[in-house]
Amino acid sequence: xxxxxxxxxxxxxxxxxxxxxxxxxxxxxxxxxxxxxxxxxxxxxxxxxxxxxxxxxxxxxxxxxxxxxxxxxxxxxxxxxxxxxxxxxxxxxxxxxxxxxxxxxxxxxxxxxxxxxxxxxxxxxxxxxxxxxxxxxxxxxxxxxxxxxxxxxxxxxxxxxxxxxxxxxxxxxxxxxxxxxxxxxxxxxxxxxxxxxxxxxxxxxxxxxxxxxxxxxxxxxxxxxxxxxxxxxxxxxxxxxxxxxxxxxxxxxxxx
Numbered sequence: 457x458x459x460x461x462x463x464x465x466x467x468x469x470x471x472x473x474x475x476x477x478x479x480x481x482x483x484x485x486x487x488x489x490x491x492x493x494x495x496x497x498x499x500x501x502x503x504x505x506x507x508x509x510x511x512x513x514x515x516x517x518x519x520x521x522x523x524x525x526x527x528x529x530x531x532x533x534x535x536x537x538x539x540x541x542x543x544x545x546x547x548x549x550x551x552x553x554x555x556x557x558x559x560x561x562x563x564x565x566x567x568x569x570x571x572x573x574x575x576x577x578x579x580x581x582x583x584x585x586x587x588x589x590x591x592x593x594x595x596x597x598x599x600x601x602x603x604x605x606x607x608x609x610x611x612x613x614x615x616x617x618x619x620x621x622x623x624x625x626x627x628x629x630x631x632x633x634x635x636x637x638x639x640x641x642x643x644x645x646x647x648x649x650x651x652x653x654x655x656x657x658x659x660x661x662x663x664x665x666x667x668x669x670x671x672x673x674x675x676x677x678x679x680x681x682x683x684x685x686x687x688x689x690x691x692x693x694x695x696x697x698x699x700x701x702x703x704x705x706x707x708x709x710x711x712x
Contacts, residue, residue: 473536475500475629475660476521481530483513483520490516492684494530498629499677501658503651505665508681509704514664515551517681518631522548534629547627551634552615563609563617564602567592570621592620595653596646612643619650630654632663636670648674671695 476498483491491513498504506514519525521532523539534542547570567589593599596616606614615635622630635647651661651674665671671678671691678695679688680703687699 472500473533474498475535476662477531477533477536478517478521479531481517481520481532482528483516483525484528489528490683491520494681494685496679496685496688498660498662500660501655502660502676503655503674504660504662504677504679505671505675506662506679506681507665507668507671507703508686512682512703514681515633518548518633518662518664522546522631544625545628547622547625547630549615549618549622549630549632549635551637552611552618553637558607560605560607562603562605563593563598563613563620564589566606566617567621567624570624588626589620589624592624593617595623595650596620597642610640612639615639616643616646619647623650628659630659630661632661634664634666637666668700 474497476496478494478496481491481494481496482489490511494517496517506517508514516525520527521539532539534546539546564586568585570592571585571588590599590602593602596619598613598616598620601609601613601617606617609617619632619635622632632647632651636644639647651663654661655676663675665675672695676691677689678691680686680694680699682703686703687694687696
């Protein structure tokens with residue numbers, strides 16, 4: 457009997473399921489497709505950008521895979537499992553503009569809300585949960601604002617509070633919907649530092665992003681989307697003039 461080589465044995469081992477696998481995803485509003493036949497695989501431990509023009513379906517894609525809006529067709533798996541089985545491994549930072557910031561609560565309580573899925577709605581947060589929430593606020597530089605009403609925070613501070621809420625969940629996969637939109641330089645630097653820290657921990661971060669000038673500096677993996685996936689892969693393969701023109705049109709150009 458001939459023994460198989462080490463490389464053959466390694467190739468025979470089952471591969472870990474990707475953090476996100478999307479197949480044939482279609483989403484329609486009033487019978488008009490806003491996402492069409494989307495296939496997407498997100499690699500583990502990477503900073504991944506979803507980029508495309510306004511109305512391309514970027515935020516819709518995140519909301520659809522998270523079950524926040526209905527899909528017309530397609531399948532979505534997280535780490536080889538359906539959403540309900542993997543929900544505890546997923547964190548989500550929504551667009552700041554989609555949140556009612558006049559709700560009467562403080563920054564610490566907003567972060568604690570991220571732990572309700574772990575606690576259940578009828579168990580009050582204890583010392584351990586409060587320590588986790590304060591640590592998350594520390595990561596985004598907002599411990600001094602823990603008891604400040606969220607309506608009294610600046611836009612950048614509000615964005616960091618929602619980032620801290622996701623961090624407190626200690627997830628393996630994070631979705632961030634336009635986290636850099638309309639924020640100050642301090643907040644942008646804080647968000648980027650958190651993203652890179654998550655990557656060092658082996659976490660996966662998927663970001664809807666709008667600034668093509670910073671894609672090269674911030675991300676490892678790129679998905680170009682305009683209703684359909686135009687290109688998706690490692691940054692150096694996907695971020696090409698040809699793919700950008702196919703996504704944005706013939707007049708699209710990016711410096712550097």
